[in-house]
Amino acid sequence: MGGDGNVGGTTHSGGSTASAGAPSDGGEGGEGNDGDNAGDGNIVGGGGDLSDGGSGGHSGGSVLETGGGGGTQSGGSNSSGSGGSSTAGTDAGGTGGISSGGANFGGENTTGGRNSAGAGSGGTEPSGGTSFGGNNAGGSEPNGGTSPGGTNSGGSEPNGGTNSGGTNSGGSEPNGGTNPGGTNSGGTGGAPTICGDSVLSATEQCDDGNTKNLDGCSASCAYEVVDRMTTLSLQSGSAPASCSPTTNALGRAFSAAVLLLINNQIKQAISDGSLNNLIQFDGLEDLTGASDDSSLALGVLPGFIDPANGGWPGTPFDFWFRVPSASVNAQGLPLNSMSGSLIAGDLSAGPGLLKLPLALDGGSATFSVTNARLLAKLSTPSIPAPPPSNLAPGLTVFQSIAGSGSSQGICGNVTVESLAHIPVPASLAGGTGAACGACNGSHVYTACAGDSVEPGCNSMLDVLVGGCRAAVACTVFNVVSVTQPDVPAPGNASVTPLSLGAGNSVPSDQSTGNNAAYSSYFKFDANRAHITGVQ
Numbered sequence: 274m275g276g277d278g279n280v281g282g283t284t285h286s287g288g289s290t291a292s293a294g295a296p297s298d299g300g301e302g303g304e305g306n307d308g309d310n311a312g313d314g315n316i317v318g319g320g321g322d323l324s325d326g327g328s329g330g331h332s333g334g335s336v337l338e339t340g341g342g343g344g345t346q347s348g349g350s351n352s353s354g355s356g357g358s359s360t361a362g363t364d365a366g367g368t369g370g371i372s373s374g375g376a377n378f379g380g381e382n383t384t385g386g387r388n389s390a391g392a393g394s395g396g397t398e399p400s401g402g403t404s405f406g407g408n409n410a411g412g413s414e415p416n417g418g419t420s421p422g423g424t425n426s427g428g429s430e431p432n433g434g435t436n437s438g439g440t441n442s443g444g445s446e447p448n449g450g451t452n453p454g455g456t457n458s459g460g461t462g463g464a465p466t467i468c469g470d471s472v473l474s475a476t477e478q479c480d481d482g483n484t485k486n487l488d489g490c491s492a493s494c495a496y497e498v499v500d501r502m503t504t505l506s507l508q509s510g511s512a513p514a515s516c517s518p519t520t521n522a523l524g525r526a527f528s529a530a531v532l533l534l535i536n537n538q539i540k541q542a543i544s545d546g547s548l549n550n551l552i553q554f555d556g557l558e559d560l561t562g563a564s565d566d567s568s569l570a571l572g573v574l575p576g577f578i579d580p581a582n583g584g585w586p587g588t589p590f591d592f593w594f595r596v597p598s599a600s601v602n603a604q605g606l607p608l609n610s611m612s613g614s615l616i617a618g619d620l621s622a623g624p625g626l627l628k629l630p631l632a633l634d635g636g637s638a639t640f641s642v643t644n645a646r647l648l649a650k651l652s653t654p655s656i657p658a659p660p661p662s663n664l665a666p667g668l669t670v671f672q673s674i675a676g677s678g679s680s681q682g683i684c685g686n687v688t689v690e691s692l693a694h695i696p697v698p699a700s701l702a703g704g705t706g707a708a709c710g711a712c713n714g715s716h717v718y719t720a721c722a723g724d725s726v727e728p729g730c731n732s733m734l735d736v737l738v739g740g741c742r743a744a745v746a747c748t749v750f751n752v753v754s755v756t757q758p759d760v761p762a763p764g765n766a767s768v769t770p771l772s773l774g775a776g777n778s779v780p781s782d783q784s785t786g787n788n789a790a791y792s793s794y795f796k797f798d799a800n801r802a803h804i805t806g807v808q
Contacts, residue, residue: 282801285452308707340607343475365696368550416797457610459631471663476669478560481661486605488595488803489660490535495663496657498554500674500799503543503588504552505631506536508682516541516646516684523687523793526737526756534700535633542632546585546794549576549594550630552674552799554605557615561673562651571622574600575639578635579805590672590800591658598807600628620645620674629795631695638695638733643763643790645685649676649797660803674799683797686790689771692734693784696721701752702731709736710744714755716777735778737769737791759801762788 312595371457466474471482479516512519527535542548556569577583584590602608613622623646631638644721652668676682701709702720711717716739721730740755758768768789774780 287580346717349674351498357588369740374458387481395613405435423683468492472554473663473665478665479661482663482665487601487807488664489803489805491602494671496560496562496661496668497804497806499558499668499802500552500592501592501799501802502547502550502552502553502799502800503592504677504796505534505539505543505548506570506796507539508794508796509596510794512684512792513648513680513682515621515648516790516794517644517793519684519794520759520792521684521792521794522759526754526791528750531698531701531752532696538633538698539631542635544587546578546628548632548637550574550577550797550802551576551594551596553804555610558672560668561654562615562618562620563654564615567616568614569615570610572610574607574663574804575637575802576802579768581805586801593660593801593803593805595806596804601807611647615651618651618652620647620649623685627683629683633695633733634699636696638724639691640695640793641688641691642683643683643788644760645683645687647676647683649674650678650681651675657801657803660805670801672795673799677731677796677798681796683795685793687793688790689734689758689784689787692737692791693732693779693781693787694726695733696724696726697733697736701736708744709752710743710747712742712747714740714751715742715747716740716773718777731776731778733769733785735773738779739773739777748803754789758789758791760792762790765789 281592328612466476468477468480469482469484471480475478477494478496480494481488481490484492486497489497491497495558507524507527508521509524509527510521510530512521522661525531536630539548551574553574554569554571558564558568576596576683579593579595582593600608609626610627611622611627613620615621624644627642627645627647629640629642631640646774651671652673652675654671656668657670695720697720699720702718709715709718714737718731718736718739718741721727725731736753737756740751741753743750743752761768769783771779771783
């Protein structure tokens with residue numbers, strides 16, 4: 274840092290003129306030295322019949338922290354000349370942390386002369402300082418002269434400092450002269466923010482050096498909010514009052530033993546990492562979840578463990594997952610999403626279409642849920658682990674979602690067509706032991722060899738429509754109650770009952786494209802995670 278600045282140099286007095294003679298220039302102002310506080314130049318214009326204002330003080334000193342102020346320039350006084358001209362000089366601020374242009378005032382014309390204020394510019398701020406333009410005022414015109422305000426521009430800020438134009442006022446015109454105000458322009462700000470250059474700016478939550486989605490940092494350099502379901506279970510009771518309908522016909526169709534079987538299979542798949550339902554948020558303004566927000570959206574994507582993150586830890590925070598390319602659009606967002614809102618940390622989304630992946634008998638299945646709603650609570654925030662590694666300092670994101678409490682969860686209507694594509698649980702097939710027997714309200718069903726329903730095997734829909742009683746006690750123990758869809762397809766007033774055909778299967782002409790549905794209700798919890806690409 275420089276030493277103490279000295280006071281500006283000697284100020285010369287303006288020349289004198291006894292009568293209307295040759296003009297006399299004012300003296301030249303002093304020059305401020307370099308230092309922490311550069312000296313201000315000072316100048317007094319000389320009087321005369323026709324006297325130009327003196328040249329102003331030199332620019333302020335160049336320093337590391339505080340730039341020098343520009344000098345003050347006043348135009349000379351025209352006291353008896355007719356139509357004289359009085360013009361103030363040009364004044365620029367110095368170079369450094371804070372740099373202000375000097376003050377420029379036009380002279381005084383008592384007999385209608387022209388009086389223009391000078392030009393005042395703020396200094397140059399190469400390291401992002403504050404730069405203000407000077408103050409420019411037109412002179413006083415008591416007898417109708419012309420007095421325009423000066424030109425005043427803010428300084429140049431190549432690295433993003435604060436840059437303001439100065440103040441410009443027209444002169445005083447009590448007897449009808451022309452008095453326009455001056456021109457006042459802000460300076461040149463810093464370089465524009467460029468997303469994808471690996472340099473964090475004040476408006477970026479992250480910058481990972483590219484403009485791709487689905488890698489932790491979005492194409493607009495926003496943190497990508499993702500949570501993985503750590504629990505998911507089909508319920509037996511009624512859905513919350515905000516669901517339509519609240520019946521939960523799907524959950525009520527299964528006995529407690531079968532519901533436990535289904536939920537244990539889902540739990541095991543979540544635990545071993547083979548079932549990864551990822552909730553992706555879009556448009557969440559406050560990543561902590563503390564602020565109310567009515568403009569967000571979310572969808573559910575299937576995920577696969579990203580081996581680049583190492584071994585599977587069980588139920589982690591901030592683990593990495595990849596998603597199927599077929600599950601997202603060109604922008605990397607879920608093909609199906611629901612609009613949502615946050616109020617006091619309570620998350621509500623829907624109604625909308627939700628594709629909900631499940632795991633039954635070690636295979637994959639997807640429920641297509643119409644009129645779906647998600648009701649949950651966001652937890653406290655923390656700093657997330659990478660990716661992305663280049664996060665804004667202090668950025669925090671809510672850690673988890675609780676959707677397993679009272680009046681929380683996912684509700685909606687599982688379509689007939691999606692149930693027709695889910696294989697019957699193997700434990701219910703075969704016609705022996707605890708499997709379904711051939712009796713009133715029950716049929717024998719055939720297990721499928723893989724994850725899909727092929728000719729010759731049965732679906733989950735077949736079991737719902739045909740019912741199931743355990744073979745060892747066929748007349749007393751209901752495993753799956755005979756249940757018809759309870760929600761009409763969109764545009765229909767009622768549900769057309771389904772029936773079984775050959776092989777105890779619902780014929781494809783009854784199920785294909787059939788969006789009649791079974792009302793359902795699930796509870797879930799989720800932890801923060803990352804999507805790291807597509808596959």
